[in-house]
Amino acid sequence: MKCRHCHAELKHLFLDLGHAPPSNAYLSKEDLLAPETTFPLTLYVCDQCWLVQTEDYAEADKLFSRDYAYFSSTSQTWLHHAARYAEEITKRLGLTKSSFVIEVASNDGYLLKNFIAAGIPCLGVEPTDSTADAAEKIGVPVLREFFGVATATDLAAGGKCADLICGNNVYAHVPDINDFTQGLRIALKEGGTVNLEFPHLMRLIEQNQFDTVYHEHFSYLSLSSVSRIFAWAGLRVFNIEELTTHGGSLRIYGCHDSDPRATEPVVLDLLEREKKFGLLKLNVYQEFQQKADKVKNDFLAFLIEQKRSGKSVAAYGAAAKGNTLMNYAGIKLDLIDFVCDAAPSKQGQFMPGSHIAILHPTELAKRMPDWVIIFPWNIADEVVQQQQQVLSWGGKFVIAVPELKILS
Numbered sequence: 001m002k003c004r005h006c007h008a009e010l011k012h013l014f015l016d017l018g019h020a021p022p023s024n025a026y027l028s029k030e031d032l033l034a035p036e037t038t039f040p041l042t043l044y045v046c047d048q049c050w051l052v053q054t055e056d057y058a059e060a061d062k063l064f065s066r067d068y069a070y071f072s073s074t075s076q077t078w079l080h081h082a083a084r085y086a087e088e089i090t091k092r093l094g095l096t097k098s099s100f101v102i103e104v105a106s107n108d109g110y111l112l113k114n115f116i117a118a119g120i121p122c123l124g125v126e127p128t129d130s131t132a133d134a135a136e137k138i139g140v141p142v143l144r145e146f147f148g149v150a151t152a153t154d155l156a157a158g159g160k161c162a163d164l165i166c167g168n169n170v171y172a173h174v175p176d177i178n179d180f181t182q183g184l185r186i187a188l189k190e191g192g193t194v195n196l197e198f199p200h201l202m203r204l205i206e207q208n209q210f211d212t213v214y215h216e217h218f219s220y221l222s223l224s225s226v227s228r229i230f231a232w233a234g235l236r237v238f239n240i241e242e243l244t245t246h247g248g249s250l251r252i253y254g255c256h257d258s259d260p261r262a263t264e265p266v267v268l269d270l271l272e273r274e275k276k277f278g279l280l281k282l283n284v285y286q287e288f289q290q291k292a293d294k295v296k297n298d299f300l301a302f303l304i305e306q307k308r309s310g311k312s313v314a315a316y317g318a319a320a321k322g323n324t325l326m327n328y329a330g331i332k333l334d335l336i337d338f339v340c341d342a343a344p345s346k347q348g349q350f351m352p353g354s355h356i357a358i359l360h361p362t363e364l365a366k367r368m369p370d371w372v373i374i375f376p377w378n379i380a381d382e383v384v385q386q387q388q389q390v391l392s393w394g395g396k397f398v399i400a401v402p403e404l405k406i407l408s
């Protein structure tokens with residue numbers, strides 16, 4: 001297998017989580033009677049460009065055969081993050097009614113609605129019909145395509161190059177990162193800015209976030225690897241911000257490599273910190289499996305202990321993270337009774353692999369579990385606040401990553 005960016009031979013394993021179904025392949029009651037497709041969930045690191053990546057799958061198109069159930073607007077934390085970002089970037093870049101903003105993977109319009117409200121012309125690029133429908137309903141124009149060189153070339157030909165191209169949590173999810181990055185350069189107006197947010201590989205390693213690994217998440221990115229890919233495509237990372245979203249993300253600012261804006265010292269500083277952390281050597285990558293195994297084993301031991309002492313355990317958040325963790329740990333209905341989720345699109349379905357039922361959050365009050373595991377640890381505070389009722393019957397919240405921790 002070859003590196004998706006530089007085509008060097010991939011020889012070094014980063015993480016092997018066994019076989020798992022696609023993390024968003026939620027199952028209906030009928031599906032439970034049919035065989036379930038699983039794919040190896042294995043990551044490699046390229047020792048030339050340091051891109052951490054999933055291996056290629058046979059029949060990869062099956063991964064995306066289902067309607068993607070995630071709607072960005074279901075998380076309040078995320079909505080606030082988006083609104084704040086829109087306001088800040090508008091000021092920072094001096095965007096006006098004559099500017100043009102493109103968001104790649106615009107989902108249900110959670111971000112672009114803020115630009116619409118400010119009277120700034122914009123366009124979402126989003127291939128998934130269910131979320132694109134939701135975006136159009138609130139007045140956000142959507143081009144229903146995957147983004148890459150072909151789409152960008154069409155946009156450019158139609159005079160639709162952008163002053164700002166943004167992409168929140170899409171860069172790590174594109175199968176062909178080279179094609180996507182070249183597309184950014186083509187669709188970017190001269191003097192324009194690219195903003196991408198993605199989980200930072202350094203934080204993933206530091207915080208044992210192996211549960212953020214799933215098939216649809218093709219690349220695990222550091223500034224070191226992204227700078228390289230940008231340079232290859234004729235772009236330059238000139239600024240960055242380190243964010244707390246998704247357990248530690250990077251927001252990078254990119255421009256054409258000929259742009260007069262100077263590269264900020266924070267960029268060089270982070271490249272240096274990544275180097276010191278070990279991201280340009282193999283050791284750090286090769287030690288990660290052991291760290292992941294410890295978290296998984298501690299979590300399993302906790303669940304078995306609860307079972308032995310007759311306590312009941314439920315989970316909150318039918319997130320991809322929960323699926324990765326449960327599938328790697330081999331957890332089924334024997335250890336976790338049910339999962340609650342606020343998204344109506346997931347309620348009544350079953351978690352892939354574990355086949356645990358996804359129920360409305362009101363089920364918590366009905367069944368009063370002793371423990372509630374919060375799978376999306378990145379919004380644990382929000383969940384604890386929303387579900388304070390759990391404390392009233394003596395229930396407690398717990399997270400498994402970065403390490404097993406009781407929250408209340």
Ligand SMILES: [Zn+2]
Nearest residue numbers: 003006046049
């Ligand atoms: Zn490479």
